Amino acid sequence: MALNKSMHPRNRYKDKPPDFGYLASKYPDFQQHVHTSLAGRPVVNFKEPEAVRALTCTLLKEDFGLTIEIPLERLIPTVPLRLNYIHWVEDLIDGQKQPRRGIDIGTGASCIYPLLGATMNGWYFLATEVDDICFDYATKNVEQNNLSDLIKVVKVPQKTLLMDALKEETEIVYDFCMCNPPFFANQLEAKGVNSRNSRRPPPSSVNTGGVTEIMAEGGELEFVKRIIHDSLQLKTRLRWYSCMLGKKCSLAPLKEELRKQGVPKVTHTEFYQGRTMRWALAWSFYDDVIVPSPPSKKRKLEKTKKPLSFTLPEAGLKELQAKASALGCTASSPVDSISALLEKTLTDLRVLHKHVPCMKQEQSLFLTAVENTWIHGRQKRREGSRQLRELPRAPHCSQTSSFQTTMVTAVPATNPASQNQSTQSSNAPNQTASAEELAGLQQPEEQIGNGASSNEMSKEQKESSVSVEDVDMDSSTSTEAVQETVPKEEPAAASEMPSKQPPSPAAVEPFLFKCLLNVMLEESDVVIEMHWVEGQSKDLMNQLCTYLKNTLLKSIASP
Ligand code: SAH
DSSP, rough: OOGGGGTTOOOOOOOOOHHHHHHHHOOOOHHTTEEEOTTTTTTTTTTOOHHHHHHHHHHHHHHHOOOOOOTTTTBBOOOOHHHHHHHHHHHHOOOOOOEEEEEEETTTTTHHHHHHHHHHOEEEEEEOOOHHHHEEEEHHHHHTTOTTTEEEEEEEEEEEESSHHHOOOOOOEEEEEEEEOOHIIIIIHTTTOOOOOOOOSGGGGOOOBBBBHHHTTTTTTHHHHHHHHHHHGGGGGGEEEEESSSSSSGHHHHHHHHHOOOOOOOOEEEEEEETTTEEEEEEOOOOSSOOOOOOOHHHHHTTSSSEEEEEEEHHHHHHHHHHHHTTTTOSSSHHHHHHHHHHHHHHTTEEEEOOOOOOOOEEEEEEEOSSSSSOHHHHHHHHHHHHHHHHHHOOOOHHHHHHHHOOOOOTTTTTGGGGTTTTTTTOOOSSOOBBHHHHHOHHHOHHHHHHHHHSOOOHHHHHHHHOOOOOOOTSSGGGGOOOBOOTTTTHHHHSSSSGGGGOOOGGOOOOOOOEEEEEEEEETTEEEEEEEEEOOOOHHHHHHHHHHHHHHHHHHHHO
């Protein structure tokens, strides 16, 4: 299946990928980047930023009559993806061909969303930018296309996303805002995450980019959370707030954040183009907006996406805190103490876990379970062969076991085989999680292509592990044109990291499942939530959740 088929129905490239031969014959600047493949087809090398830039400029000229200039050292947009997002915004505001007012947060040097929205639909845009070079180019691109009446480019300070841009215009209600967060534009895309085909081996940089490094640069999650928080102040000043996401699993925590904040209307979508896939989230404080349904396959999954959770009542927290301090935990808040107790249990269970950044007064752990250590004795026998058949133990690989030895501090007495590892000390909980962990999902081709899992998993298991984004990554079509690109220097810099970093839980393959565990205060109780990320069966997470709950409640009952 060519991915074009999944583009937005109105995307002009959906059934008609760009004709490189024709474009080359018409545009000499583009022609120099077009080569002939062994099969005799005109092809473009998308690893060359110059070639991608030439294609973007050529498509904007040919199909939209736009003339733009973009420096190689800034993000070079690809047209089909940007069109997918524009068409989704049309769906949100029901605004095709109507004068509407939008904001593009971080418009980039190209100013592509405003240029497309103004040209296609006559939309007005406030385009914001923090970067001087981008601001200058964007201003020039608007002027040279005579679109200054529709598009206003403004320079904004880094610290806020919408507040500063809107401070002077207190009267106007905007129909929407859109945003392509800088994080994955400059970091993950630079590493080629999400844009590989199945025939290429995983990149060496896959485990680089510690969370702190990325967060320091305003990671995707943080960036969008900041937009959410601005929106909580601005509320009905905009009818729709929206944001593109580079990673599928940014969706769950962001939707959760919107839920927690009581935002009434929330939806999301998927953008397919070429070999890349993106997600987008939108929310509104208006009751009368039309909310486009999320993609249908997803909706079924959404129902099961609710986190598992349990509450530790205020009355029992003192005992748990005392237990945590008896174990050497110096934390004063109940959330931190309970997080410490959970970490101890997880360590005992040999469930790999790492802290990930989260809101203040919360604790968030990224869990990777590689073997089922929480079903014991009688229950295990009862579950018997059915359990084993349905929930196979992840087969060990050298990577797994070498990591385990650095992770394990204590092991349950029920598993003498691993006792000898118990003397190794663990610093794992203090490590930061990698970008891919925060992102949550490995690329489909990595999951499928993993040798061990291919050998060990049954056909059914393999099939069930293929998520909805597991689509044919056929790179032989000219839809390669839509792969994002950034300058060569950035990936090089990014890939210096991996060899110096310890292996991370996301690198442990195969695994039973991965999830995000959040510990937070609600009123005076402590709530523990487990969000599914990926794996063989959600039943496993359910079991682990029950185990953790029982362990904590047992401590309250018998300190
Ligand atoms: N919208 C363009 C560019 C996306 S890259 C496109 O889709 O191709 C993200 C852009 O956001 C960068 O140009 C970066 O300089 C800008 N940016 C980063 N922080 C910002 C902030 N707080 N406000 C506005 N723009 C910001």
